[in-house]
Structures are given as structure tokens and as C-alpha cells.
Amino acid sequence: MDRLTAVRVFVEIADRGSLTQAAEHLEMSAAMVSRYLAAVETWFGARLLHRTTRKISLTEAGQAAMPACRQLLEITADVQHIAAERSREPAGILRVTTSSSFAEAQLTAALVDFQRQHTQVEIVLSVSDKASDLVAERVDLAVRLTNTLDPTMITRPLARCHSMLCASPGYLERHGAPRTAEDLRQHRCIAHAFGIGKQYRLTRNGETLTVPVDWSFHTNETAVLRRAVLSGAGIGMLPTYYLGDDLRAGRLVQILPDYNADVLGIHAIYLSRQHQPLALRLLVDFLAERFAGDPAPWDQALE
Incomplete structure (x- = not known):
């Protein structure tokens, strides 16, 4: 029976x-x-x-x-x-959100490639560094860089986000390059966001240290921070997914390569595993494969 x-x-x-x-x-x-x-x-x-x-x-x-x-x-x-x-072709609208810098550097190209495979899927991409309310804003998928996850959401890790200290050649010519983390206290530094405290948190040889610094420029947008560093405003901490072309072209120079910043997770975040639209499920699988590896593809390119 x-x-x-x-x-x-x-x-x-x-x-x-x-x-x-x-x-x-x-x-x-x-x-x-x-x-x-x-x-x-x-x-x-x-x-x-x-x-x-x-x-x-x-x-x-x-x-x-x-x-x-x-x-x-x-x-x-x-x-x-x-x-x-x-058994059918995915179709319909997918509403996706992520940060402006990740959209520009990585996600937009990935979404375009996904659409080449699934031509009936329409994508609406919104950008914001603030966490979206997926229900209120009718978001199907958020791609977020964070180590603080909402336990009520379903998440899938996509990659790891490393960051590095960097500066423009022009700034280094005028002010010299710091040789130790403590030297950062004598330099002009750019803060990625308001309210993070006047300090850098760095790790070297397994030892974590906090270096107090004075911010000379504040911004809550990674793209603006990058532009300020390129313009010679000071030393900034930027994600490596955003730096490849600048480092290869010599527009930016890595500072203190022996010191590592905190690593963030890059996650696909959505509401439920049950009865997912086919397009959403295929997109999450596509991004997980696209960004797979440790180091991530953009870091492999830097190496």
C-alpha cells in the first residue's frame, strides 16, 4: 500500500x-x-x-x-x-538589490549574463548600502556584504569579501607611504561610513590591533570613497572586488600588504525556500557558481 x-x-x-x-x-x-x-x-x-x-x-x-x-x-x-x-522556461520579474559598488563591479555583469541564458526573465536592480525590507519593498533577492544575518531570512553564501588599504601614487609622493600600522596615525584617512569610530581594525600574523586615526573625509558610499582615494584625498579601505583595474593600471597602490582587514561574507538573501519562482532559484544557483572559490574570482585575478 x-x-x-x-x-x-x-x-x-x-x-x-x-x-x-x-x-x-x-x-x-x-x-x-x-x-x-x-x-x-x-x-x-x-x-x-x-x-x-x-x-x-x-x-x-x-x-x-x-x-x-x-x-x-x-x-x-x-x-x-x-x-x-x-520542465518550463523561467520567466517573470525578479527584483534584486545590492550595494552600488558591488552592482557596478560584479553583479550587473553577472545579471546580464544570466539574462542571456534566460531571455524571458526581467530584472529590476536597485542599489543601496542599507538593508532592504524584502517584504515591504517586494524584493526577491538581496545580495549583501555582511557578517550579521537576519535569522528570519534564508541565506546562501556566495563569496568572501576582502578589503585592502590603498592610496593614489600622487598622495604617496606628497606624504610618503606608511611602513607600519601605527604610521597611519600620521596620515590623512578616509572613512567608509559615519559612526564607525576613528580607528582601523587590522590583523597581522594572527594578532589583531586597533589603530586610532583621524578621518579627513567621510562618505557612506564606496564609489565615492574610491573616487576620493583616486583623487589623492588620503588612504582608504576598499573592497578588492572593486579594485582590480585600478591596481593593475597603477592608479592605486596597496598600503601595508602584511596587514589584513576583517573579511565579510557575500550572501544571497531571500524570504523562503518553499515554492520559489524558478527564475529566482536558477539565479541564486548561477551567482553561487559565478562567484565560487576562495579566494573569489576577482581576488584570483589580482594574484
């Missing part, structure tokens, strides 16, 4: 409190429902329902078995949903 159907019958009887009503809903005879119920009780090796002339209720064994039975039915529904969607 089909065990999956037997589980479905058991859950239906428990929800409706009646073999007759369950039989009507499942379009089975009452005798067939009884046989399926007997089969599932044999399978579990315990009586699952108290049955009287007036009502039906779960036994202690039935209460213990019910969560697993419901989960089995949910997993089955998801598998059927995935199988049905795999």
Missing part, C-alpha cells in the same frame, strides 16, 4: 476529526480510508488515533508522529513543484 497516501489520509483524518469527512475530501470510500489508516498505524507500530462514535483525537503516539508526517507532505509538495517548474 502507498505509504505517502497513507500518511496523507492520517493527516486529513486528524485535521477534520472524521473518517467520513476525510474520505469525502480525498474522494475515497470510507473503507479505503480505514485501510490506509490501519496501514500507517502498522507502519508506525502504534495506535495513532482515538476513535469513538462522537469524535476522533490523536493518541500520544499520533501527536509525536504528526510533525514528521506534515513535513513529509510538505517536502513532497516542494519536490513536485520543482519538477513541474524544471
Whole structure:
């Protein structure tokens, strides 16, 4: 006897409190429902329902078995949903959000390549360094650089984000290059955001140190920080995914390469694993493959 159907019958009887009503809903005879119920009780090796002339209720064994039975039915529904969607071409609108700098440096090109493979998918990309409310803003996917994840969201790691201290050749000609982390206290430094404190947190040879500095320029946008560093305003901390062309062309120079900044995770963030649109599921898989590796592809290019 089909065990999956037997589980479905058991859950239906428990929800409706009646073999007759369950039989009507499942379009089975009452005798067939009884046989399926007997089969599932044999399978579990315990009586699952108290049955009287007036009502039906779960036994202690039935209460213990019910969560697993419901989960089995949910997993089955998801598998059927995935199988049905795999047979068709993904289509529809995907609303994606990320930071401006990551969109410019990495994500936009990736989304364009994804659309070349799936021409019926329309993408709306919004940029912001602030965490979006996925529900209120109707966002399907957020790609965020953070080590602080919302436990109510579903996340999938895509890559790791390293950062480095850098400056323009012109700035170094005027002010010289720092030789140690403590030398940063004598330099003009650019803050990536307001309220982060007047300090750099760096690690060298497994030892973490905090270096107090005075910010000469503040910005909450990575693209602006990069432009300020390129213009010779001072030393800045920038993500490596954004620096490849500048370093190779000599427009920027890495400072204190023996010192490492904190590493951030790059995550795909979305609302639920259940009944995902096919386009969203394929996009997350595409990005995970595109950005895979440690170091990430952009860091491999730098090496």
C-alpha cells in the first residue's frame, strides 16, 4: 500500500476529526480510508488515533508522529513543484538589490549574463548600502556584504569579501607611504561610513590591533570613497572586488600588504525556500557558481 497516501489520509483524518469527512475530501470510500489508516498505524507500530462514535483525537503516539508526517507532505509538495517548474522556461520579474559598488563591479555583469541564458526573465536592480525590507519593498533577492544575518531570512553564501588599504601614487609622493600600522596615525584617512569610530581594525600574523586615526573625509558610499582615494584625498579601505583595474593600471597602490582587514561574507538573501519562482532559484544557483572559490574570482585575478 502507498505509504505517502497513507500518511496523507492520517493527516486529513486528524485535521477534520472524521473518517467520513476525510474520505469525502480525498474522494475515497470510507473503507479505503480505514485501510490506509490501519496501514500507517502498522507502519508506525502504534495506535495513532482515538476513535469513538462522537469524535476522533490523536493518541500520544499520533501527536509525536504528526510533525514528521506534515513535513513529509510538505517536502513532497516542494519536490513536485520543482519538477513541474524544471520542465518550463523561467520567466517573470525578479527584483534584486545590492550595494552600488558591488552592482557596478560584479553583479550587473553577472545579471546580464544570466539574462542571456534566460531571455524571458526581467530584472529590476536597485542599489543601496542599507538593508532592504524584502517584504515591504517586494524584493526577491538581496545580495549583501555582511557578517550579521537576519535569522528570519534564508541565506546562501556566495563569496568572501576582502578589503585592502590603498592610496593614489600622487598622495604617496606628497606624504610618503606608511611602513607600519601605527604610521597611519600620521596620515590623512578616509572613512567608509559615519559612526564607525576613528580607528582601523587590522590583523597581522594572527594578532589583531586597533589603530586610532583621524578621518579627513567621510562618505557612506564606496564609489565615492574610491573616487576620493583616486583623487589623492588620503588612504582608504576598499573592497578588492572593486579594485582590480585600478591596481593593475597603477592608479592605486596597496598600503601595508602584511596587514589584513576583517573579511565579510557575500550572501544571497531571500524570504523562503518553499515554492520559489524558478527564475529566482536558477539565479541564486548561477551567482553561487559565478562567484565560487576562495579566494573569489576577482581576488584570483589580482594574484
